[in-house]
Amino acid sequence: MSIAPRTRLALIGCGLISPAHIRAFGSQKERVELVACCDSRLESAERAVELASTVMRSGDTIEATTDFNAILKDPSITALDLCLPHHIHKEVTLTALRAGKHVLCEKPLALTPEDCDAMAHEARAQNRVLMHGENMRTASNVVVAKQALTAGRVGTIVGIQATYAHWQSEALNRDWRTRPAESGGGHLMDGAIHFVDVLRQLGGEITGVHAMTTQYRPELGAESEDTAALNFRFEGGHFGQLFASHASRGRGASPVVTVFGTEGCISVEPFDGAGSVVLFPHEGEREILLAEHNWQKTFDNEVSHFLDVIRDDVPLYSTPEDGRENIRVVLAAYESAKSGREVSLPKWGGWRR
Ligand SMILES: NC(=O)c1ccc[n+]([C@@H]2O[C@H](COP(=O)([O-])OP(=O)(O)OC[C@H]3O[C@@H](n4cnc5c(N)ncnc54)[C@H](O)[C@@H]3O)[C@@H](O)[C@H]2O)c1
Missing domain, CATH: 3.40.50.720 (NAD(P)-binding Rossmann-like Domain)
Incomplete structure (x- = not known):
């Protein structure tokens, strides 16, 4: 051989x-x-x-x-x-x-x-x-949650919620990261974009976004947001939310994603930790779908x-189309935060089917 x-x-x-x-x-x-x-x-x-x-x-x-x-x-x-x-x-x-x-x-x-x-x-x-x-595309917990959703384990999705809040170290927030012309924005473009991707993987394509952004930590030198709250519409008709901050202490990197459905919920903890994917069925015991998750493994x-x-x-x-779509959503969020209005994201040719 x-x-x-x-x-x-x-x-x-x-x-x-x-x-x-x-x-x-x-x-x-x-x-x-x-x-x-x-x-x-x-x-x-x-x-x-x-x-x-x-x-x-x-x-x-x-x-x-x-x-x-x-x-x-x-x-x-x-x-x-x-x-x-x-x-x-x-x-x-x-x-x-x-x-x-x-x-x-x-x-x-x-x-x-x-x-x-x-x-x-x-x-x-x-x-x-x-x-x-x-x-986050190759994170085993997101993949396992996606498989369970595809298998209909929560029924019809009615909503999806993600939190990605942590304290960004000053050592990390320097050079190009503090200059929006080079970084493309603040926390949304740099960190929270991972969870735009997770929301799309689990919830489907995003068709509208309404965002609020603010800054709590000017000492980081960044001219852009460190905290944002986003509401989404998805192509399936359900809603979603993302709270993202790198001005929050207490739980370290504490991302949690919950998918709510007519037959149950799935909770995903995208970083290390036991119980990283848990199914809460509407009847019966909660089921651990994936107990261990390892960030390096992603x-x-x-x-x-x-x-x-x-x-x-x-x-x-x-794919590059996935990368494109995540950026389109983040830029729509910035536009919405500026105008105070919901921004629609019309269908385009490149969505995965
Ligand atoms: N997947 C994740 O969880 C994750 C986490 C952090 C960063 N990132 C991404 O990784 C990328 C790099 O981020 P980082 O935090 O490592 O940044 P960084 O600033 O720590 O590292 C970038 C490196 O590129 C070097 N560099 C700059 N211009 C160069 C050039 N023209 N040729 C060769 N080297 C050059 C710099 O000297 C620096 O060492 C970004 O896209 C960032 O969003 C991903």
């Missing part, structure tokens, strides 16, 4: 989230070879290589570099994982695709739906994979899926 060669990949951007990606490569080290860690700051690339050398195959050589062009020119590197500030996602993705690389790009895919369209178009033109890096699954799509041509689960 022949063994397929490992996919040769480079990590571009070695900041805050990169350790989760590096550990995910480690979880797939028999299928992926991490060739280089690239960052405009050499010390960040070196730190990434230090970690990578503890999780990848012993004997692998991993280069720390600031030379993105050399990576682009190396035909043996076929895939890039982009963990970069939001405002450069589009340009770096386009450049990478044109150089013939498959791309996994962290959320939000870009700053506007139009930029996402350009990226998706280029991926098709170059016949390369462009995966929207949304780890990234392991993400990288594993990216490799499956590149190597085995399996259908992409987290």
